[in-house]
Amino acid sequence: MVHDLLAQAERNRVAALTGLDPKTQDSLGQFFTPARAAALIASMPDLPEEGCLRVLDPGAGSGILSAALVARVLDQRPNLALHVVAVERDRTVLPYLTDTLEACTAAGDGRVTCDVIDADFITASTGTDQDERLSGFNLVIQNPPYAKLAASSADRAAVRAKGADAPNLYAAFLSLATATLSQGGQLVAITPRSFCNGPYFGAFRSYLLDQLALDRVHVFESRSTVFADTGVLQENVIFSGTKGGTRNQVMLSTSAGHEEEASHRNVPYSDVVHPDDPHRFIRIATNEEDTKTAERMLSLPDTLASLGIKVSTGRVVDFRSRECLLTQAEDGAVPLIYPGNVREGLVVWPREIRKPQWFQPITDKDAKMLLPEGWYCVVKRFSAKEERRRIVAAVWSPEQTPGKVAFENHVNVFHVNGLGLDRDTALGLSMWLNSSLVDKFFRTFSGHTQVNATDLRTMRFPDRESLRQLGALAPERLPIQHEIDTLVDKVLDMVDTAV
The missing domain is CATH 3.90.220.20 (DNA methylase specificity domains)
Structure with missing residues (x-):
C-alpha cells in the first residue's frame, strides 16, 4: 500500500511536470520533487508515536512530499494521525494534487485527512486576505519555488511586513512557513544552498536562525541529479529545524544524489553557526577532513x-x-x-x-x-x-x-x-x-x-x-x-x- 501510494504520487508528478507551460514554470519557480528525494525529505522530521499532526505543504505541486510523509507515517507510526493542508496556486496542477491527496486519504483508512487551498501561499499568509487555516502547524514539509523577488515587489513587501526580508521566493516561503509553526513545530525543506552565506540572504538567514534551531543538514555532492528531469543545475540542501528548539548539535549528512546512501555525523551546533560570526553563515563540514580544515583555518591569527x-x-x-x-x-x-x-x-x-x-x-x-x-x-x-x-x-x-x-x-x-x-x-x-x-x-x-x-x-x-x-x-x-x-x-x- 505504501509503495503504491508513492508510485501513484510519482506518476502524478511526471504528468503534472509534462503539462507545465515552460514560461509559467519559470515565473513560478516550479521544480517538482522526485519520489526518492521526497522520501528522503520525509524521513527527516522526528515523528511522535501517537496523536494527530497538523502538516503544511506550501507550494505543494502534485503533492508528492505530502504523499511521502503519509507513506512514512502509515509504515512507521500506527497510532499517529495526520491532517495535511496543501497550498497550490497553479490550477493546471491542482487536479494532480487532488488525486494524490485523495489517494493519501484512502490509504490512511481514517487516519489521514486533507485540505487543499487554491491560492498563492504568500497572499494567503499575509495582508488582509489571510487564510485562517494557515497557522498552528506541527510540521511544515516543502520544496519551495525558486525565483527572485524584486526589491520593489508586493510579495517582498508583504513578507517584510511579517518581520523577514526575502530576496527570493524560496526564502519568502521558508519565512512565512516558519511563522505558521507552533512552538516546538518542525520545518523540513529542500532548497538551493545559496542562502547559507553571503550578504544577499543575510537578513533572511538571521530571521530563520532566530526562529529555528537547525537539527539536520543534508548536502548533495552532485549539482545535477536531484532535479534532473527539470534541467536544474543547482547545489541543493535538505535541512530540518525546530521552532524554539535547543542548539546543542546538528546532524550533517551527505550523498552523491538522492538515490545513494548517505553518510552521517553529529557536530556541535557552534561548528555550523559560529556564535561570534555576525553574518551567521551556515557552515557544513560533512566529514572529518572538512572539520580539520575548518579548525586549521579558524586557528589562524588574523582577519x-x-x-x-x-x-x-x-x-x-x-x-x-x-x-x-x-x-x-x-x-x-x-x-x-x-x-x-x-x-x-x-x-x-x-x-x-x-x-x-x-x-x-x-x-x-x-x-x-x-x-x-x-x-x-x-x-x-x-x-x-x-x-x-x-x-x-x-x-x-x-x-x-x-x-x-x-x-x-x-x-x-x-x-x-x-x-x-x-x-x-x-x-x-x-x-x-x-x-x-x-x-x-x-x-x-x-x-x-x-x-x-x-x-x-x-x-x-x-x-x-x-x-x-x-x-x-x-x-x-x-x-x-x-x-x-x-x-x-x-x-x-x-x-x-x-x-
Whole structure:
C-alpha cells in the first residue's frame, strides 16, 4: 500500500511536470520533487508515536512530499494521525494534487485527512486576505519555488511586513512557513544552498536562525541529479529545524544524489553557526577532513581587518560607463581589468578577449573609479564551471604595467585604503587564496560559484609576516596546485612552530 501510494504520487508528478507551460514554470519557480528525494525529505522530521499532526505543504505541486510523509507515517507510526493542508496556486496542477491527496486519504483508512487551498501561499499568509487555516502547524514539509523577488515587489513587501526580508521566493516561503509553526513545530525543506552565506540572504538567514534551531543538514555532492528531469543545475540542501528548539548539535549528512546512501555525523551546533560570526553563515563540514580544515583555518591569527587590508568589488560597472570603454589605446586611457584577464596567478593585460581593455575617464566621477599605481591582489567574483577552485586569485603588477588601473565590477580587489599592497603581501595573498586549504574551507559554507567580498572578509588569514614570506617564495607564474599547497604548508608549519 505504501509503495503504491508513492508510485501513484510519482506518476502524478511526471504528468503534472509534462503539462507545465515552460514560461509559467519559470515565473513560478516550479521544480517538482522526485519520489526518492521526497522520501528522503520525509524521513527527516522526528515523528511522535501517537496523536494527530497538523502538516503544511506550501507550494505543494502534485503533492508528492505530502504523499511521502503519509507513506512514512502509515509504515512507521500506527497510532499517529495526520491532517495535511496543501497550498497550490497553479490550477493546471491542482487536479494532480487532488488525486494524490485523495489517494493519501484512502490509504490512511481514517487516519489521514486533507485540505487543499487554491491560492498563492504568500497572499494567503499575509495582508488582509489571510487564510485562517494557515497557522498552528506541527510540521511544515516543502520544496519551495525558486525565483527572485524584486526589491520593489508586493510579495517582498508583504513578507517584510511579517518581520523577514526575502530576496527570493524560496526564502519568502521558508519565512512565512516558519511563522505558521507552533512552538516546538518542525520545518523540513529542500532548497538551493545559496542562502547559507553571503550578504544577499543575510537578513533572511538571521530571521530563520532566530526562529529555528537547525537539527539536520543534508548536502548533495552532485549539482545535477536531484532535479534532473527539470534541467536544474543547482547545489541543493535538505535541512530540518525546530521552532524554539535547543542548539546543542546538528546532524550533517551527505550523498552523491538522492538515490545513494548517505553518510552521517553529529557536530556541535557552534561548528555550523559560529556564535561570534555576525553574518551567521551556515557552515557544513560533512566529514572529518572538512572539520580539520575548518579548525586549521579558524586557528589562524588574523582577519583582513586586523591586517589592515580591505577588499572591494571593482569600481567599474561597464554598462553604466559605456562611453569610457575603449578597444584601442588612446591618450589618457588606463588598463581595464576583467575576470578574463586573470591567468595563472597573474593579471595579464591586454588580452584578446571579448571585453574592452582600456578605460578613459571623462568626468571627475569616472576618474574616481581608478586605483593608483600599485600591487593588487584580484579575485574573480564568479568562477567558471571548469575551474578546479572556487576562489581564483591573481596579482596585478605595476612593474609590468605602470600607472593607474581600473577594475571591473566582476572582480574583487584587495587594497590598503584604496592604495596598493606591497609586492610580497600581494603575492602572498594570491598564493594563500589559491591554496587547496582555502578552497576546501570555502566550500564548507558556500554552495555556489560566486565569491562575495563579504565571504572574503569573514575568512581568517596568516599574519602579515607569514603572508610576506609566502609572497617572497612565490615564483613569477602561479605554480601547479601541489606546489602551491607545499609552499602554504611550509609557511603554516613555521607559524605553528613559532606559536
